[in-house]
Amino acid sequence: MIRRLSPPLIVFAILVYLFLLGPLVIVIGAALSDTTYLTFPPQGLSLRWFEKIFEMSAFRRTIVTSLQIAFASTTLALLIGIPAAYALNRYRIVLPSWLSTLFVLPVLVPEIVLGFSLLRSVQVGAGVPVLIALLLGHTLIVLPYCVRVISASLASFDFSIEEAAISLGSPPAKTFFTIVLPNVRSGVIAAFILAFITSINDVSVSLFLTGPGISTLPIQILAHVEQFFDPVVASVSVLLMLLTVAVMVVVERTLGLTFLAK
Amino acid sequence: MTATAPLSLANLTAHYGATKVLDDLSLEVGAGELVSLLGASGCGKTTTLRLIAGFLAPTRGSIRLGDTDLTALPAHKRNIGLVFQNYALFPHLSVLDNVAFGLKQRGIATSEREARARRMLDRVGLSALADRLPGALSGGQRQRVALARALVIEPPLLMFDEPLSNLDAKLRIDMRVEIRQLQRANGTTSVFVTHDQEEAFSISDRVAIMDAGRIRQLDTPEVLYQRPANAFVARFVGFENLIDLRVTARDGARVTAEGAGGATVTLDQDQLGAIPDRFVLATRPDGLRVATGETGLPCTLGLRTYLGRAYHYQAETPVGPVTASGPLSQPLEPGGTAWLAPDPEQCCILPPEPA
Numbered sequence: 270m271i272r273r274l275s276p277p278l279i280v281f282a283i284l285v286y287l288f289l290l291g292p293l294v295i296v297i298g299a300a301l302s303d304t305t306y307l308t309f310p311p312q313g314l315s316l317r318w319f320e321k322i323f324e325m326s327a328f329r330r331t332i333v334t335s336l337q338i339a340f341a342s343t344t345l346a347l348l349i350g351i352p353a354a355y356a357l358n359r360y361r362i363v364l365p366s367w368l369s370t371l372f373v374l375p376v377l378v379p380e381i382v383l384g385f386s387l388l389r390s391v392q393v394g395a396g397v398p399v400l401i402a403l404l405l406g407h408t409l410i411v412l413p414y415c416v417r418v419i420s421a422s423l424a425s426f427d428f429s430i431e432e433a434a435i436s437l438g439s440p441p442a443k444t445f446f447t448i449v450l451p452n453v454r455s456g457v458i459a460a461f462i463l464a465f466i467t468s469i470n471d472v473s474v475s476l477f478l479t480g481p482g483i484s485t486l487p488i489q490i491l492a493h494v495e496q497f498f499d500p501v502v503a504s505v506s507v508l509l510m511l512l513t514v515a516v517m518v519v520v521e522r523t524l525g526l527t528f529l530a531k
Numbered sequence: 532m533t534a535t536a537p538l539s540l541a542n543l544t545a546h547y548g549a550t551k552v553l554d555d556l557s558l559e560v561g562a563g564e565l566v567s568l569l570g571a572s573g574c575g576k577t578t579t580l581r582l583i584a585g586f587l588a589p590t591r592g593s594i595r596l597g598d599t600d601l602t603a604l605p606a607h608k609r610n611i612g613l614v615f616q617n618y619a620l621f622p623h624l625s626v627l628d629n630v631a632f633g634l635k636q637r638g639i640a641t642s643e644r645e646a647r648a649r650r651m652l653d654r655v656g657l658s659a660l661a662d663r664l665p666g667a668l669s670g671g672q673r674q675r676v677a678l679a680r681a682l683v684i685e686p687p688l689l690m691f692d693e694p695l696s697n698l699d700a701k702l703r704i705d706m707r708v709e710i711r712q713l714q715r716a717n718g719t720t721s722v723f724v725t726h727d728q729e730e731a732f733s734i735s736d737r738v739a740i741m742d743a744g745r746i747r748q749l750d751t752p753e754v755l756y757q758r759p760a761n762a763f764v765a766r767f768v769g770f771e772n773l774i775d776l777r778v779t780a781r782d783g784a785r786v787t788a789e790g791a792g793g794a795t796v797t798l799d800q801d802q803l804g805a806i807p808d809r810f811v812l813a814t815r816p817d818g819l820r821v822a823t824g825e826t827g828l829p830c831t832l833g834l835r836t837y838l839g840r841a842y843h844y845q846a847e848t849p850v851g852p853v854t855a856s857g858p859l860s861q862p863l864e865p866g867g868t869a870w871l872a873p874d875p876e877q878c879c880i881l882p883p884e885p886a
């Protein structure tokens with residue numbers, strides 16, 4: 270173990286942390302400001318901009334929508350992504366190699382283009398309701414993360430472990446849940462968190478798919494800053510951050526523990 | 532322990548996609564017998580085990596274990612104990628739970644399955660490690676856990692796929708003795724896959740030598756070592772010199788045969804068994820003696836290597852290059868001329884190789 274760090278390294282590490290954490294500090298500071306405009310450092314301390322969020326029905330509604338969409342699209346992407354990643358790894362030798370590329374394609378297409386084409390085809394073309402279109406769009410953008418992250422976990426999984434379980438009398442479907450899943454638990458958790466954050470922060474795809482009366486939080490923030498310059502955007506951003514962290518902790522706890530209990 | 536059963540593979544053919552991997556393979560393993568599949572990497576040993584275990588369906592042929600036809604039975608219902616090269620332990624389960632896993636699938640109550648798993652761990656000398664995770668064990672310990680896990684379900688058939696390849700040399704020998712003792716004690720019919728000839732010969736009742744998806748010879752280690760049935764097996768067990776010959780004259784038991792370049796040898800059917808008109812004479816280096824007596828196969832000596840009990844010579848003959856041996860008392864110089872005489876005790880007559 271190297272215990273003593275060189276001074277330049279320490280300075281460099283501090284700079285990196287400043288770079289990463291600086292914006293967070295500024296946003297949190299601005300959110301707590303007692304002024305009617307965005308400012309940093311905060312002048313006076315108050316929680317009134319947090320209270321303001323809940324007085325504005327547009328924010329209340331979009332927070333709920335964003336959470337719903339994030340949960341639903343993440344769940345849907347995991348339901349598709351886990352079996353897909355499993356099949357891609359389990360049958361890697363027999364499957365054509367372009368198949369795994371297929372699942373990263375949505376990442377390669379600029380999200381603006383993806384959003385626009387979804388708008389044209391799904392919403393306008395097929396007449397799918399706004400909420401469903403949003404859900405589909407978000408699922409599409411988070412699916413590649415799920416497949417990739419879980420694939421990475423499965424790549425180091427030795428499938429003869431699965432065969433050992435089957436040979437000992439465990440039916441294949443049951444084996445998947447009792448043997449395979451517990452061993453890619455960390456991958457599933459990472460995929461969940463990554464997908465959830467991607468969905469809840471998404472602007473470009475949502476921009477096209479939100480419709481009358483239905484919007485997501487980032488789009489609402491965008492709409493708000495176009496008209497107002499009050500600290501409510503900062504406080505709502507802080508709230509979004511807190512929600513995300515809360516979800517991460519809950520997922521880590523619940524998924525982590527249920528898998529271990531098996 | 533449970534009654535053991537004979538295994539019977541009949542005309543198994545298997546494909547991966549369009550590639551034929553097993554070609555009309557038949558094999559009978561008697562109840563309680565240990566048969567090894569021995570062959571180079573890629574010859575189809577693992578594929579054979581996967582067919583028996585039910586992870587791969589044969590294109591043709593059938594698999595029977597005792598009175599049961601396994602051919603169409605799903606893998607999880609076959610009741611076969613499997614031991615893998617890379618152990619394949621469940622990383623998230625304790626050693627005890629690993630061993631008890633198969634009993635759990637059989638609906639055995641927790642207290643009983645833990646008792647049985649502990650007893651089995653005791654037999655492989657690992658009772659002290661019951662609560663560890665597999666990650667905290669050495670390779671040898673892991674393979675013992677895998678062995679206990681396969682044995683505890685008391686399967687009528689045990690299969691091992693190169694179980695010792697990942698262990699170091701000393702441990703490999705200890706483990707193979709241990710496996711053999713446990714297998715003998717339980718009387719479980721077993722199929723053991725390896726590419727190591729010494730391992731196969733030392734552990735098995737009989738050995739099947741495989742090549743390109745077929746069994747080339749199935750017999751006891753003694754017969755395989757001394758009386759290979761064909762050129763492939765002969766080369767495999769160390770008959771380095773294979774000489775194509777054609778009989779030119781027969782005089783009672785004495786047979787004169789001619790090879791390439793007009794070289795002739797005289798052989799005795801009383802010592803070597805019936806000699807067909809066309810045949811291959813196979814010898815190990817120790818079975819082809821260098822002499823200066825001007826009888827036998829003439830040769831030019833090449834490189835001499837010292838092997839402790841004898842010298843080996845690379846020699847050039849009219850029938851091609853061979854490796855011969857000579858006594859330590861008379862080292863011969865490279866470049867010199869000598870004559871080679873096959874020792875009838877250490878020769879084999881083989882059918883000619885198909886072109």
Ligand SMILES: Nc1ncnc2c1ncn2[C@@H]1O[C@H](COP(=O)(O)OP(=O)(O)O)[C@@H](O)[C@H]1O
Pocket residue numbers: 362547548552570571572573574575576577578579
């Ligand atoms: N999953 C697979 N897909 C395609 N070919 C395979 C697969 N597994 C094995 N093979 C091929 O089948 C042949 C036999 O393989 P295997 O039974 O694993 O040989 P061994 O165990 O004797 O080394 C080899 O040529 C190998 O390349």
Ligand SMILES: [Mg+2]
Pocket residue numbers: 573576577578
């Ligand atoms: Mg193999």
